[in-house]
Amino acid sequence: MARTRNSLETRTKLLDAARDLIRAKGYSATTVDDICQAAGVTKGGFFHHFESKDQLGVAAAEQFSNMAEQIFAAAPYQALEDPRDRLFGYIDFRIAMLGAEISQYTCLLGTMVQEAYATHPSVREACDAGMTAHVRELAHDIEDAKLLYAPKASWTSESVGYFIQSVIQGAFIFAKAKQSPEVAVQSMMHLRRYLESLFEH
Amino acid sequence: MARTRNSLETRTKLLDAARDLIRAKGYSATTVDDICQAAGVTKGGFFHHFESKDQLGVAAAEQFSNMAEQIFAAAPYQALEDPRDRLFGYIDFRIAMLGAEISQYTCLLGTMVQEAYATHPSVREACDAGMTAHVRELAHDIEDAKLLYAPKASWTSESVGYFIQSVIQGAFIFAKAKQSPEVAVQSMMHLRRYLESLFEH
DNA sequence: AATTCAGTACCGACTAGTTGGTATGTAATT
DNA sequence: AATTACATACCAACTAGTCGGTACTGAATT
Numbered sequence: 507m508a509r510t511r512n513s514l515e516t517r518t519k520l521l522d523a524a525r526d527l528i529r530a531k532g533y534s535a536t537t538v539d540d541i542c543q544a545a546g547v548t549k550g551g552f553f554h555h556f557e558s559k560d561q562l563g564v565a566a567a568e569q570f571s572n573m574a575e576q577i578f579a580a581a582p583y584q585a586l587e588d589p590r591d592r593l594f595g596y597i598d599f600r601i602a603m604l605g606a607e608i609s610q611y612t613c614l615l616g617t618m619v620q621e622a623y624a625t626h627p628s629v630r631e632a633c634d635a636g637m638t639a640h641v642r643e644l645a646h647d648i649e650d651a652k653l654l655y656a657p658k659a660s661w662t663s664e665s666v667g668y669f670i671q672s673v674i675q676g677a678f679i680f681a682k683a684k685q686s687p688e689v690a691v692q693s694m695m696h697l698r699r700y701l702e703s704l705f706e707h
Numbered sequence: 708m709a710r711t712r713n714s715l716e717t718r719t720k721l722l723d724a725a726r727d728l729i730r731a732k733g734y735s736a737t738t739v740d741d742i743c744q745a746a747g748v749t750k751g752g753f754f755h756h757f758e759s760k761d762q763l764g765v766a767a768a769e770q771f772s773n774m775a776e777q778i779f780a781a782a783p784y785q786a787l788e789d790p791r792d793r794l795f796g797y798i799d800f801r802i803a804m805l806g807a808e809i810s811q812y813t814c815l816l817g818t819m820v821q822e823a824y825a826t827h828p829s830v831r832e833a834c835d836a837g838m839t840a841h842v843r844e845l846a847h848d849i850e851d852a853k854l855l856y857a858p859k860a861s862w863t864s865e866s867v868g869y870f871i872q873s874v875i876q877g878a879f880i881f882a883k884a885k886q887s888p889e890v891a892v893q894s895m896m897h898l899r900r901y902l903e904s905l906f907e908h
Numbered sequence: 909a910a911t912t913c914a915g916t917a918c919c920g921a922c923t924a925g926t927t928g929g930t931a932t933g934t935a936a937t938t
Numbered sequence: 939a940a941t942t943a944c945a946t947a948c949c950a951a952c953t954a955g956t957c958g959g960t961a962c963t964g965a966a967t968t
Contacts, residue, residue, distance in 0.1 A: 513943065532822030534735035538928060549929080551944050559928065609825075616880050620821050621733030623883035624810075634884040661897070668890045669897040672877030679817050679876045680869060682824035683835040689869045696862070696870040700901040714917065739954060750955080751919050760954065 517555045519545040524566045529609050533563060533618045533629070563618060563629040570614040571636030575643070589650035590705050596644065597701065600674060601694045604687040612682070616675045641667040655705040666704065673697045718756045720746040725767045730810055734764060734819050734830070764819060764830040771815040772837030776844070790851035791906050797845065798902065801875060802895045805888040813883070817876045842868040856906040867905065874898045 523544035527536040538559055542552050556562040578584075583595020603611045619633035641664065648663035674697075677690035724745035728737040739760055743753050757763040779785075784796020804812045820834035842865065849864035875898075878891035 516943080530825045532733065532735055534733055535822060535826060537926080539926085548945050550932095550946070553929070554942085554944060615884075616877075617821055619884045620818055620880060621736060623886070624731045625736060630884065630886075637881070637884055661900075665890075665893040665897065668881060669874070669894045672881060672891075672894040673870070673873055674877065675880045676817075676873030676875065676877030679821060680838070680873060683816075683820045683831065683838055685824070685831075689866075690873075692866040693870045693873040696866065696901070700897070700904070703901070703904050717917080738952080740952085749919050750921095751957090752917075754955065755917060755919095 513555075516545070516547055516551060518569075520547060520552060520555060520562070521566050521569045524562055525570055525614055526609065528563075528566065529612050529614055529617055533621050533626075538562075560626055560628055563622065563626065564632040567615055567618065567629065567632035567636050571639060574636075574640060578640075578643070588654075589647040590655055592647045593644075593651055593701065594698065596647070597670075597694060597698050601691060601698075604677075604681070604691055604694070608681055608685070608687070611687075612678045613675060616678060637671060641671055644670060651705055659704065661704070666701075670697060670701075714756075717746070717748055717752060719770075721748060721753060721756060721763070722767050722770045725763055726771055726815055727810065729764075729767065730813050730815055730818055734822050734827075739763075761827055761829055764823065764827065765833040768816055768819065768830065768833035768837050772840060775837075775841060779841075779844070789855075790848040791856055793848045794845075794852055794902065795899065797848070798871070798895060798899050802892060802899075805878075805882070805891055805895070809882055809886070809888070812888075813879045814876060817879060838872060842872055845871060852906055860905065862905070867902075871898060871902075 520541060523541045524536070527540050527544060531540075538549065538552055541562070542549055552562075556565065578596070578599075581595070581599050583592055583599055586592045586595055615633040615636045619630055619637075622629040622633070624630075645663045645667040648666050652659060652663055673693055677693045680693070681687045681690040721742060724742045725737070728741055728745060732741075739750065739753055742763070743750055753763075757766065779797070779800075782796070782800050784793055784800055787793045787796055816834040816837045820831055820838075823830040823834070825831075846864045846868040849867050853860060853864055874894055878894045881894070882888045882891040
């Protein structure tokens with residue numbers, strides 16, 4: 507394997523491997539050796555790029571957050587002019603994602619923070635930062651939609667953003683438990699109905 | 708240390724220790740030695756009661772499920788006559804629970820299944836069974852409330868039951884990420900508002 | 909009532925394999 | 939020549955699980 511000696515490429519390979527393995531097995535059960543093998547790198551290479559396993563966890567959370575931002579920024583619904591339409595576009599987009607493999611649509615941050623919140627502070631913080639950033643992004647459209655369709659409503663757009671993410675995270679748990687996205691899809695449909703009720707008049 | 712030589716008591720101690728440790732650190736990060744130490748039992752004692760760590764995981768899930776059933780069966784809202792009132796009683800009860808310590812209100816099943824779904828089939832199954840049983844219990848009241856207040860609605864009570872649990876599970880993730888139940892409370896308030904909209908006329 | 913004895917509950921030292929991390933070497937790039 | 943980007947070999951601590959042994963129990967036998 508006369509691999510091109512490309513630092514960034516190796517780092518990315520390690521982060522991608524970590525993302526996939528942690529999504530499937532969790533943070534603790536994923537070993538550094540697992541990640542190295544999946545990325546085709548040796549231990550020495552791993553610790554050249556990351557000081558510790560925890561630091562890799564933080565970096566993986568950051569990379570996942572960036573990847574998510576790009577995916578949603580590039581999604582077709584962003585072209586819609588009405589903020590309410592963009593919001594429903596987001597929900598429908600996430601429902602459509604449930605058609606892929608479980609390992610493709612679950613959230614690395616939600617998975618990691620469950621295990622790490624009490625024992626790996628830096629990882630917890632990185633997961634929180636990533637999820638909060640995503641909610642903030644969403645909250646823009648919610649706020650704009652509120653001004654147009656529900657200016658007098660008592661709820662805050664931020665809380666609606668967190669509610670949406672809670673439903674999605676919870677739906678992932680059931681998709682994993684049932685090994686099928688069916689329940690998750692139905693939950694997201696309920697979520698959609700609720701959002702419709704918030705913006706009707 | 709009263710050397711009570713009581714099989715059931717020792718087993719319960721092990722299961723209680725497992726429940727608390729796994730809720731805090733996750734399934735993989737919780738070692739058999741951890742559990743033994745917390746329960747005041749040696750390794751020999753542990754493996755006298757459980758064939759393997761996985762089997763303990765299954766037993767812990769079952770015990771947690773039973774404990775939950777008892778708690779909700781004994782909750783004050785069960786005395787209400789109107790099924791819709793009981794449903795809102797359940798939601799309010801769960802919101803009130805968020806006032807306790809994080810480690811007291813999070814769900815062992817949701818925590819375990821995230822890590823175990825792909826790698827520990829027996830644990831995944833036990834978690835699924837426990838969560839499904841809880842939804843089924845909830846769905847009774849939802850069904851009765853539907854017959855009274857929304858007989859023509861197109862949604863199924865089962866799907867509403869799963870939706871409720873999804874919100875709750877997702878709320879736990881944010882409580883862990885933020886180390887505060889604030890967001891979780893607000894999400895459950897949104898959930899309550901949605902349920903109100905389902906049963907109004 | 910005392911003795912036997914089989915079974916249960918538990919102990920703690922041990923093992924084979926795994927863990928995150930390190931120390932050192934070396935070929936490629938700058 | 940110096941630095942970077944890895945590879946290899948290694949380690950101390952930890953991992954789930956084993957195994958021979960011990961203490962206690964309760965029922966049957968004496």
